[in-house]
Amino acid sequence: MARRNPERRAALVDAAIEVLAREGARGLTFRAVDTEAAVPPGTASNYFANRDDLLTQAGARVYERLQPGEEEISRQQAAPPDRETYKELMKEVVGRVSSFRTGHLALLELRLEATRRPELRAVLTERVRADVDANVTYHEASGLPGDATAVKLLILAFNWLITEQLTLPGVFSEEERNALIEAAVDRVVGGAQT
């Protein structure tokens, strides 16, 4: 019978993210999660039906933890919906995702594992596509300049910029990364300069 303590479950899923980032998908075992979460051996196996269940919950949890806080959303909504605000918003998003280093690395491990596991691939595909669509919807409601294509192009460019920063941080300097974020918004969003 699956155990039901939600805090314990969240702690185990968070531990799985750390194990994924550090050891790779192949290192993710129930035993490694128990050790990472500092709980008695056998605990994780009581909370997850199998390894696929743990992998998909780890992926969902990364997205959950990457949501902006209420304070950040309020601040964005109070700012004028112009291109400068868009740039600041994108710098915040890139900064937020990059600072959850193990989360982004765990998602990359899960993507690679998805090439070997059709069920994981199906769940991740649905989650990533929902995230793209949510970004488009959020953008359209925001009044910020640019269209759905711009949102998708920025997602592509910034996902790789973050991947570059977290895996090979010496390829671009911080100054170059910031300049690339500003140039991406300027060029991709289009329309009149503000």
Added chain:
Amino acid sequence: MARRNPERRAALVDAAIEVLAREGARGLTFRAVDTEAAVPPGTASNYFANRDDLLTQAGARVYERLQPGEEEISRQQAAPPDRETYKELMKEVVGRVSSFRTGHLALLELRLEATRRPELRAVLTERVRADVDANVTYHEASGLPGDATAVKLLILAFNWLITEQLTLPGVFSEEERNALIEAAVDRVVGGAQT
């Protein structure tokens, strides 16, 4: 003493790329490479100083195999250096990289392994930065529209587009991917429409 048959060496490095893509960095052992290359056990260990040597040679080999052929370069040089040519060129590049599926997946595995191995990180950083700079230099010599920033932004966007296609192919349809490539060139390159 290291063995010197260059064809045998190349076959072993190619086998390492396949093992990396299929099994992940943790699955890359000399024994797995011997099996993949269908050579006697112990062969790979005669050709590479250690596992790091094999990993870095696999990374270098992916870049080598991704170079365009002479026929493709001649065709590009004969085309008018305008935005439409740029779009066709980018579709060819994305198609060429995507079609070497195991190469791109192996590079992603190497990037994740680089977070754990400083020597591999140093070698890959140098290789990836050299590739960015070579793309900028090639672009400047081509007479195609756009600047160095455009080249870098397209590298970012298309690397993630390829990653998406190879790991979660259901997120974007082929039609959507082609539209994103065209829109990326149109918007990022800037300047007058052709």
